[in-house]
Structure formats: C-alpha cells, structure tokens
Amino acid sequence: MSVLFISGIDTDIGKTYATGMLAKTLMQQGINIITQKLVQTGVGVDLASGEMNIADDIVTHRQLMGVPLQPCDLAHTTCPYRYKKPASPHLAVRLADDVLDPDVITQATRQLQVNYDVVLLEGAGGLLVPITEQLLTLDYIATQGYPVVLVTSGRLGSINHTLLSLEAIKARGLTLHSVIYNPIHDNAAQTDTEIATSTMAFLQHHLQQYYPATYWLTLPYIKQDKQRHALPYFYLPNGFI
Incomplete structure (x- = not known):
C-alpha cells in the first residue's frame, strides 16, 4: 500500500500523535514518507498575510518526525482545506461560506505519491464525521479503498x-x-x-x-x-x- 488512512474512535484520541510517531519510525527505517491531513478545523489566521496558517496537525507531525516543514506543507498540498471554526468539517466549511471538493483532496494525495513512497492520511475526528453535508469521512475513504x-x-x-x-x-x-x-x-x-x-x-x-x-x-x-x-x-x- 502507498496510502494509509489514520483515524480514531473519537476526537482527542491521539490520531495526530500516532500519525507523527508512525511517520518518524518509518522514516528512521529508510522509508520515504509524508503525512497529510484530510481537513483541519480550528486553524488560526496569519495576521501579516490574512491567510489561513498551515494545518496545526501537519506542524505537529513534522515536530514529532524531527524535520522542518516541507515545500508541500508550505504549498498546503498536505492539507488543502483549513478552516477557522473548531468544529465538524461540514459545519466549519458552511460557516466559512466555502465548498469542500473531495477531488481536491484526492489530487493532493496523488501529487504527494509522486514524490513519496508512503502517505499517512490523518482524518478529522472519528470515522463517521461528515466532511461535507452529503459525505461522511469513511464514505470518502471507501471510494479510495485506503487501508485503515x-x-x-x-x-x-x-x-x-x-x-x-x-x-x-x-x-x-x-x-x-x-x-x-x-x-x-x-x-x-x-x-x-x-x-x-x-x-x-x-x-x-x-x-x-x-x-x-x-x-x-x-x-x-x-x-x-x-x-x-x-x-x-x-x-x-x-x-x-
């Protein structure tokens, strides 16, 4: 497999820590690995640029891995969708008056696969958290067939x-x-x-x-x-x- 989906039984269960530690260990074993975040809510805004910051969980992954932010992080490829409201993605998207397109996430994953052997894709909350009004997290993962x-x-x-x-x-x-x-x-x-x-x-x-x-x-x-x-x-x- 080249993509593993990391989820949890609930929010605040330690998905980010687990993802970062998995990435760190696999990197130490010589595997060319990167992490990705499905969607991040509760993200702050850069006061200088007015743009959303890099996803907090991506920052934590890199800290656990002991590496700096990567070019794909700075380009937001590792987390294209970031929202201010710390809520379920479907609500955070609606409050931001935005539209989350799952194909954008899929294309980001494929882009990462070009340069990395393994992508660890971390979810948001539990398996059945809605990422849009019509799409649950696990339904999206099922369309991709990622191991969990x-x-x-x-x-x-x-x-x-x-x-x-x-x-x-x-x-x-x-x-x-x-x-x-x-x-x-x-x-x-x-x-x-x-x-x-x-x-x-x-x-x-x-x-x-x-x-x-x-x-x-x-x-x-x-x-x-x-x-x-x-x-x-x-x-x-x-x-x-």
Missing part, C-alpha cells in the same frame, strides 16, 4: 466505540490494517488501571478472533513537557509497510 489504521485507548467507553468503528470499517469493505492503543487516557479521571488493562486485553482478543491479520500496536507514553528529540522508540512489526 484505527487509534483507540483504554478509557471507559473505548470498547464500545472501538467495536462500532470496526463494524463501520467492515460494512464498507475496507481493510483494517492496524489498531493502535494510545495509553494517554489510562490514568484519566474516568479510567483506572483495571479498566485500561481489561480494555486492552478485550480488544486484543477480539482482534485475534475476528481480525487475525490486523496489527496491534501500543504507542509509547510521553509527558507533555518531554523534548521531541528524546521521544521513545515506537516498535513496528516486520511487514508493517
């Missing part, structure tokens, strides 16, 4: 959200490439060690039973103040790409 990487966690409710996401992926005939467990919520107020440990064990068993070809990965936990150059190594199994 799903980010989950151990917080209370994750089992339900994860299984619903898996059902949606299966219903559209897509390949579940991998599930990435993010431990960021293991110590959250609504979660404890027993819940997180049980959630991880249940999901791993479910994948083994119903999705035996799917990779299970666990993200390394980092504190917010940890230096980017000191990021822990993220292990990827042989044959991941």
Whole structure:
C-alpha cells in the first residue's frame, strides 16, 4: 500500500500523535514518507498575510518526525482545506461560506505519491464525521479503498466505540490494517488501571478472533513537557509497510 488512512474512535484520541510517531519510525527505517491531513478545523489566521496558517496537525507531525516543514506543507498540498471554526468539517466549511471538493483532496494525495513512497492520511475526528453535508469521512475513504489504521485507548467507553468503528470499517469493505492503543487516557479521571488493562486485553482478543491479520500496536507514553528529540522508540512489526 502507498496510502494509509489514520483515524480514531473519537476526537482527542491521539490520531495526530500516532500519525507523527508512525511517520518518524518509518522514516528512521529508510522509508520515504509524508503525512497529510484530510481537513483541519480550528486553524488560526496569519495576521501579516490574512491567510489561513498551515494545518496545526501537519506542524505537529513534522515536530514529532524531527524535520522542518516541507515545500508541500508550505504549498498546503498536505492539507488543502483549513478552516477557522473548531468544529465538524461540514459545519466549519458552511460557516466559512466555502465548498469542500473531495477531488481536491484526492489530487493532493496523488501529487504527494509522486514524490513519496508512503502517505499517512490523518482524518478529522472519528470515522463517521461528515466532511461535507452529503459525505461522511469513511464514505470518502471507501471510494479510495485506503487501508485503515484505527487509534483507540483504554478509557471507559473505548470498547464500545472501538467495536462500532470496526463494524463501520467492515460494512464498507475496507481493510483494517492496524489498531493502535494510545495509553494517554489510562490514568484519566474516568479510567483506572483495571479498566485500561481489561480494555486492552478485550480488544486484543477480539482482534485475534475476528481480525487475525490486523496489527496491534501500543504507542509509547510521553509527558507533555518531554523534548521531541528524546521521544521513545515506537516498535513496528516486520511487514508493517
């Protein structure tokens, strides 16, 4: 595959961190890789030019990868659609009095494929978030046939959200490439060690039973103040790409 779609069971689940860490690790393995953002909302405006800034998640990807912004980032090829309102894309597009054309995203991906061996395409929110009034995220991904990487966690409710996401992926005939467990919520107020440990064990068993070809990965936990150059190594199994 040359494009992997990175999504999550909900918003604020760690898709951006997972995408950046995947890109960093694959880059260290000698793979010519770039990340892309499907659409970004909540983007600030450059006061000098009056134009929308580069997508925040793209900036974070490059920081995690330890590389500067690339020419394709500066040209907004890695995220053509950026909006000010921090909301679902379909609403942010409407409030901006704009029209989001999925073909523009597709062409941007193809342009990136010319210069890179692998493109990691990060979604916005969960799988069924509407990117237009008529088009859900997963419906767009289904038209492209991209394998899906799903980010989950151990917080209370994750089992339900994860299984619903898996059902949606299966219903559209897509390949579940991998599930990435993010431990960021293991110590959250609504979660404890027993819940997180049980959630991880249940999901791993479910994948083994119903999705035996799917990779299970666990993200390394980092504190917010940890230096980017000191990021822990993220292990990827042989044959991941």
